[in-house]
Amino acid sequence: MHPQSPLIVSTLQKSYAGKRVVDGLNLELVRGECFGLLGPNGAGKTTTLRCCLGLTTPDSGAITLVGLPVPAQAREARASIGVVPQFDNLDPDFTAAENLLVYGRYFGLSDADIRPKIPELLEFAGLAGKENANIRTLSGGMKRRLTLARALVNDPDLLVLDEPTTGLDPQARHLIWERLKRLLSQGKTILLTTHVMDEADRLCQRLARVDAGRMMTICPPRELIREHIEAQVVEVYGEDAPTWALNQAPAFAQRVEVSGETAFCYVSDATALLQHLADKPQLRTLHRPANLEDVFLKLTGRDLRD
Amino acid sequence: MIKAMSALDYSLPRFSLRALAVWRRNFLVWRKLAIPSLLGNLADPMIYLFGLGYGLGGLLPQVGGVTYIAFLASGTVCGSTMNAASFEALYSSFSRMHMQKTWEAIMNAPVSLDDVMLGELLWAAAKASLSGVAILAVILMLGFVASPLALWALPVIFITGLCFAALGLIITALAPSYDFFMYYFTLFITPMVLLCGVFFPPINCHPWYKPSPHGCR
Numbered sequence: 323m324h325p326q327s328p329l330i331v332s333t334l335q336k337s338y339a340g341k342r343v344v345d346g347l348n349l350e351l352v353r354g355e356c357f358g359l360l361g362p363n364g365a366g367k368t369t370t371l372r373c374c375l376g377l378t379t380p381d382s383g384a385i386t387l388v389g390l391p392v393p394a395q396a397r398e399a400r401a402s403i404g405v406v407p408q409f410d411n412l413d414p415d416f417t418a419a420e421n422l423l424v425y426g427r428y429f430g431l432s433d434a435d436i437r438p439k440i441p442e443l444l445e446f447a448g449l450a451g452k453e454n455a456n457i458r459t460l461s462g463g464m465k466r467r468l469t470l471a472r473a474l475v476n477d478p479d480l481l482v483l484d485e486p487t488t489g490l491d492p493q494a495r496h497l498i499w500e501r502l503k504r505l506l507s508q509g510k511t512i513l514l515t516t517h518v519m520d521e522a523d524r525l526c527q528r529l530a531r532v533d534a535g536r537m538m539t540i541c542p543p544r545e546l547i548r549e550h551i552e553a554q555v556v557e558v559y560g561e562d563a564p565t566w567a568l569n570q571a572p573a574f575a576q577r578v579e580v581s582g583e584t585a586f587c588y589v590s591d592a593t594a595l596l597q598h599l600a601d602k603p604q605l606r607t608l609h610r611p612a613n614l615e616d617v618f619l620k621l622t623g624r625d626l627r628d
Numbered sequence: 629m630i631k632a633m634s635a636l637d638y639s640l641p642r643f644s645l646r647a648l649a650v651w652r653r654n655f656l657v658w659r660k661l662a663i664p665s666l667l668g669n670l671a672d673p674m675i676y677l678f679g680l681g682y683g684l685g686g687l688l689p690q691v692g693g694v695t696y697i698a699f700l701a702s703g704t705v706c707g708s709t710m711n712a713a714s715f716e717a718l719y720s721s722f723s724r725m726h727m728q729k730t731w732e733a734i735m736n737a738p739v740s741l742d743d744v745m746l747g748e749l750l751w752a753a754a755k756a757s758l759s760g761v762a763i764l765a766v767i768l769m770l771g772f773v774a775s776p777l778a779l780w781a782l783p784v785i786f787i788t789g790l791c792f793a794a795l796g797l798i799i800t801a802l803a804p805s806y807d808f809f810m811y812y813f814t815l816f817i818t819p820m821v822l823l824c825g826v827f828f829p830p831i832n833c834h835p836w837y838k839p840s841p842h843g844c845r
Contacts, residue, residue, distance in 0.1 A: 377735060397644075397738045405736035411729035415657040424656060427649040428737035
């Protein structure tokens with residue numbers, strides 16, 4: 323175990339074709355925490371991860387991964403890292419067990435070291451008994467879990483996950499979250515990128531909001547909500563919602579956003595607004611506490627970010 | 629601190645033993661399909677060898693002091709080594725790089741791109757050598773080669789494999805899609821097969837064309 327922070331990044335910069343993708347990003351992980359990089363598509367999350375792993379050479383800045391300078395000693399540093407990439411890249415020619423065996427060899431482990439670990443890893447991934455299953459026959463969720471198991475073959479100190487649950491159904495997502503929590507309780511450090519707010523809220527002790535390659539805020543998820551947004555949200559649906567939002571809503575809500583036929587009213591106290599809405603049966607309403615997704619939409623806007 | 633490091637790195641490659649893990653990965657895939665792969669690698673050149681060797685050979689006097697089929701046999705060893713190395717380093721490596729993202733997965737482990745390249749190169753050369761050696765074995769058994777000196781072909785086969793695997797990997801790195809490989813085959817490999825003495829001695833060509841002797845002879 324390395325006593326120091328598993329990953330320290332300072333003033334990282336990277337441009338592609340003249341466009342700044344990562345712009346002076348700073349980051350320091352605390353051992354044993356789950357740290358989330360939150361941001362819209364194209365915010366520079368994946369590029370940041372690739373730089374941290376030594377797979378992309380930054381234009382400037384310093385990276386220390388498990389105590390080693392990156393990219394100079396990236397290969398050595400990666401020996402203590404487990405990576406779950408954004409897109410599954412399991413070996414389709416191999417069975418589940420062979421995937422783990424072959425991957426372990428890339429870490430310089432001998433077959434005798436790896437083979438006894440395989441049942442344990444598959445068990446952890448909820449794939450017990452699937453040793454000989456062909457990768458092509460596994461569901462999306464199973465592949466994701468096998469990729470997670472593969473990332474654990476070297477018993478890493480730091481796990482790096484790039485959108486670990488994107489594209490999975492709710493059951494598969496919850497299973498992954500449960501496993502990640504188990505890893506955190508074993509003392510592993512996790513760095514993940516996500517735009518699933520629920521995921522960030524459940525797993526991360528600290529969140530960094532990344533936009534246009536810059537780190538905007540670092541704080542615990544609840545604080546992010548408290549700081550940036552009113553406590554409650556009333557969603558108002560219906561054909562008349564946009565007109566209502568324009569003419570009447572501002573009297574009751576601190577902030578109103580309209581997206582299509584839905585008006586999002588942000589309030590610290592919803593009583594007056596709900597009373598007003600009770601007389602308008604043509605408008606359907608949903609009253610709920612504000613969540614990270616609201617923060618995310620407020621800060622990055624409702625328009626597509628491609 | 630890294631100061632504006634260029635994306636182009638001209639330093640010499642740094643290899644490690646992890647390249648062997650890459651080699652072993654490809655070997656494990658191959659082992660699952662070894663029989664059809666070997667048969668495929670053998671059948672095509674053998675059909676050419678016997679078809680042309682006996683068919684065309686019947687019309688020809690001796691070529692370079694040996695029967696035409698014996699002449700063609702040695703050319704076939706070279707030609708199929710070259711083909712096997714090229715196909716592996718082009719189509720198979722391209723699949724691993726782009727389609728399956730195998731290299732990307734490998735490089736998330738402590739394996740550098742240099743190691744991946746070395747593993748791929750040695751693998752393509754090994755697979756090509758197997759093709760070449762299999763054909764050499766068949767023609768030895770059929771008695772087209774009498775001298776034990778023919779065993780000197782073994783290192784030549786391996787070097788031929790390495791050479792064409794390396795060329796193939798360069799094309800793979802540059803290719804935007806599989807279609808691109810057609811240029812390489814049409815403009816480079818096919819002319820080489822026809823002009824470098826697989827089917828006929830280069831000496832019979834136009835007087836201004838004096839190719840260097842074929843790898844095999």
